[in-house]
Amino acid sequence: MKRFIGFVTKEFYHIFRDKRSMFILFGMPIAQIMLFGFAITNEINNVNIAILDKSKDTKTQKIINKISASKYFYIEQEISSEYQIESIFKKGKVKAVLVFENHFVKNLQTQKQAKVQVITDATDPNIANTITNYVNAILQNHTQEINNTNQPAYQIQTQTQLYYNPELKSVFTFVPGVMTVILMLVSAMMTSISITREKELGTMEVLLVSPLNPLQVILGKVFPYIFLSIINATVIVVLGVFVFGMPIEGSILLLAFESILFIITALSLGILISTLSNSQQTAMMISLMGLMLPVIILSGFIFPLSSMPLPLQVISNIIPAKWFIIIIKAIMLKGASIEIIWKETLILIGMTLFFIVLSIKKYKIRLE
Structure with a gap:
């Protein structure tokens, strides 16, 4: 039994002296759990988006500020024309463009509804879907807030447009x-x-x-x-x-x-x-x-x-x-x-x- 214990002790010494074995035993699991824990997520954070505000009024600015204040989106730039959308998508930095229609406030007041177009770069279908869902959630939350003080209720509708992969093929x-x-x-x-x-x-x-x-x-x-x-x-x-x-x-x-x-x-x-x-x-x-x-x-x-x-x-x-x-x-x-x-x-x-x-x-x- 003493011989066996001595043999096992010797093996422990060999393992502890071998830096590569120690790295594989302890370093790799720690590195993998840290990498997978931080990297693997279905959420999105700080996604670059652009804004095309055709209305340019206080209500659309309030919505834009609400979107910017969330942890999900970062407003990379504000554009002035729809012709700029494809060029900024091709550069790859912006993943979505939010387009507020003309007369946004007027439509809310007269028709009780207004539209926001969500245009996404669908080269990655999962990210495109997630962006659309997050924008919808923020707009719905904002709608509920303003409807607490307004009767009849306002409604903000979203229209989705997908660039480069309209069928969302994975x-x-x-x-x-x-x-x-x-x-x-x-x-x-x-x-x-x-x-x-x-x-x-x-x-x-x-x-x-x-x-x-x-x-x-x-x-x-x-x-x-x-x-x-x-x-x-x-x-x-x-x-x-x-x-x-x-x-x-x-x-x-x-x-x-x-x-x-x-x-x-x-x-x-x-x-x-x-x-x-x-x-x-x-x-x-x-x-x-x-x-x-x-x-x-x-x-x-x-x-x-x-x-x-x-x-x-x-x-x-x-x-x-x-x-x-x-x-x-x-x-x-x-x-x-x-x-x-x-x-x-x-x-x-x-x-x-x-x-x-x-x-x-x-x-x-x-x-x-």
């Missing part, structure tokens, strides 16, 4: 999101084991004595996987269009360019993981555990980023998948051109260059 969110997740995880995973495989197989010496510099080695590792990932992306888009009816409103060439750029970004990240890992198992674990949760949760694929705590919103900016989802939705559903998505494109280019430069630096250190 597949319009599903296809871009799945395409992003697959390209990110598969591309990073494929390249993350490339250099570590060389180390484990003992063929690193061949690279050490070769005339290739670190940049050529890294580009040589990435280049074949670009074509394989392009095939993956093509298959996903073709299935999305011909099987699920996914539209491509924008330029196919621009979509292809942005997809290749994201593939290169993911492959570069995989190479960086490869240069930082000592074994294929470690590289695989980092690729799966370190990328899967952030890509799915912090990219805006499933859960709205605006509803997350500020620290998670800040962290989401370093997730390449977030920017690609914005790009691909803008091209496929909104017909956006490069003038609309140039900022997101530059961010992906910057990330790619950063991963490549850091990979070269780490590769040189390992060669010395």
